Amino acid sequence: xxxxxxxxxxxxxxxxxxxxxxxxxxxxxxxxxxxxxxxxxxxxxxxxxxxxxxxxxxxxxxxxxxxxxxxxxxxxxxxxxxxxxxxxxxxxxxxxxxxxxxxxxxxxxxxxxxxxxxxxxxxxxxxxxxxxxxxxxxxxxxxxxxxxxxxxxxxxxxxxxxxxxxxxxxxxxxxxxxxxxxxxxxxxxxxxxxxxxxxxxxxxxxxxxxxxxxxxxxxxxxxxxxxxxxxxxxxxxxxxxxxxxxxxxxxxxxxxxxxxxxxxxxxxxxxxxxxxxxxxxxxxx
Amino acid sequence: xxxxxxxxxxxxxxxxxxxxxxxxxxxxxxxxxxxxxxxxxxxxxxxxxxxxxxxxxxxxxxxxxxxxxxxxxxxxxxxxxxxxxxxxxxxxxxxxxxxxxxxxxxxxxxxxxxxxxxxxxxxxxxxxxxxxxxxxxxxxxxxxxxxxxxxxxxxxxxxxx
Numbered sequence: 303x304x305x306x307x308x309x310x311x312x313x314x315x316x317x318x319x320x321x322x323x324x325x326x327x328x329x330x331x332x333x334x335x336x337x338x339x340x341x342x343x344x345x346x347x348x349x350x351x352x353x354x355x356x357x358x359x360x361x362x363x364x365x366x367x368x369x370x371x372x373x374x375x376x377x378x379x380x381x382x383x384x385x386x387x388x389x390x391x392x393x394x395x396x397x398x399x400x401x402x403x404x405x406x407x408x409x410x411x412x413x414x415x416x417x418x419x420x421x422x423x424x425x426x427x428x429x430x431x432x433x434x435x436x437x438x439x440x441x442x443x444x445x446x447x448x449x450x451x452x453x454x455x456x457x458x459x460x461x462x463x464x465x466x467x468x469x470x471x472x473x474x475x476x477x478x479x480x481x482x483x484x485x486x487x488x489x490x491x492x493x494x495x496x497x498x499x500x501x502x503x504x505x506x507x508x509x510x511x512x513x514x515x516x517x518x519x520x521x522x523x524x525x526x527x528x529x530x531x532x533x534x535x536x537x538x539x540x541x542x543x544x545x546x547x548x549x550x551x552x553x554x555x556x557x558x559x560x561x562x563x564x565x566x567x568x569x570x571x572x573x574x575x576x577x578x579x580x581x582x583x584x585x586x587x
Numbered sequence: 588x589x590x591x592x593x594x595x596x597x598x599x600x601x602x603x604x605x606x607x608x609x610x611x612x613x614x615x616x617x618x619x620x621x622x623x624x625x626x627x628x629x630x631x632x633x634x635x636x637x638x639x640x641x642x643x644x645x646x647x648x649x650x651x652x653x654x655x656x657x658x659x660x661x662x663x664x665x666x667x668x669x670x671x672x673x674x675x676x677x678x679x680x681x682x683x684x685x686x687x688x689x690x691x692x693x694x695x696x697x698x699x700x701x702x703x704x705x706x707x708x709x710x711x712x713x714x715x716x717x718x719x720x721x722x723x724x725x726x727x728x729x730x731x732x733x734x735x736x737x738x739x740x741x742x743x744x745x746x747x748x
Contacts, residue, residue, distance in 0.1 A: 482727025489714035587709035
């Protein structure tokens with residue numbers, strides 16, 4: 303996988319690795335795919351679907367992939383007792399993670415509204431009774447990784463590693479993915495081998511802006527999590543791996559394993575590490 | 588596979604009566620042969636113990652588990668009937684050097700549960716320098732963009748002022 307193409311998108315650094323360089327037409331399609339996704343889901347621009355939903359009630363059309371994303375969120379919401387939810391936009395803003403990136407809390411944490419109270423889904427229509435600010439960071443980046451890989455596959459590029467700032471999807475022969483030690487980018491705490499699968503990591507050490515202020519919030523309280531500091535999930539798609547990596551901050555893995563094909567690693571603040579014995583790799587402990 | 592510095596304790600999602608009793612008292616373990624096969628079933632009738640308890644209880648702080656390989660079979664009741672799970676421990680210099688958990692379930696649902704819920708915990712994760720680990724790519728917390736880093740810088744500058 304000698305050729306690399308890197309760019310910034312949806313708030314993180316992406317790298318596409320392929321055997322041969324991607325041609326301009328293929329890259330244009332990738333960027334169009336990313337731009338379209340951003341135009342729907344970005345919380346940081348005033349013209350996105352998310353911004354419109356936050357401004358006024360109404361019936362909004364979701365893109366096809368939005369149905370799959372919100373279906374996943376429904377399951378994660380149920381599995382985590384409401385801790386994982388896409389309605390956490392206002393909670394994140396309150397903590398300072400707002401469009402202006404003020405990164406200073408505007409007040410005490412505010413819980414997310416409950417989905418049933420403010421919106422309903424009817425196929426690909428989102429019926430919004432009360433304006434609400436959505437944030438799909440828990441699984442959206444993973445989904446975009448899947449969509450980019452699908453775009454490349456449609457262009458005949460089926461040997462690729464998509465790395466979106468730590469969420470990795472591999473189409474092709476297995477690659478070795480190092481699990482970065484929280485807080486130390488020069489070290490790994492384990493390695494997993496993924497081939498035609500994804501491994502997504504979620505951690506509180508980078509997107510953090512103060513003592514206890516980071517982006518993994520519990521929708522029930524609006525407050526960032528405390529005990530778990532890093533998680534990785536291995537799953538067939540990046541969207542599911544991303545969503546499960548988030549969910550692992552809030553519930554024990556067994557609750558997720560009854561519904562998903564999941565292998566995982568989870569690190570606690572005191573250095574304890576917990577991992578599935580079926581993990582395709584090893585943990586250093 | 589790196590040898591763990593601290594014992595990794597395996598937990599099964601279902602209550603597991605791992606009968607790993609062939610420890611210090613079992614003389615045949617000294618030559619490294621599989622021991623305690625006969626321990627299967629003892630204390631295994633629906634007992635609520637877990638694997639960690641079984642290992643810890645037979646090795647007091649002043650005694651060591653005799654080096655060797657131990658096999659324990661846990662029997663438990665599932666809605667589909669009695670199922671068994673086999674745990675093989677290799678003890679080297681008094682600590683658990685390797686552990687293998689092999690589901691013996693015959694019922695497909697039990698097989699799913701046994702393999703899905705088998706997990707390990709360790710008291711302390713170890714970070715190894717990347718140059719010593721052969722990897723193609725690193726997965727960690729989401730890298731932030733320059734915009735985020737700049738915003739963070741200005742917040743920190745304000746805090747310092």
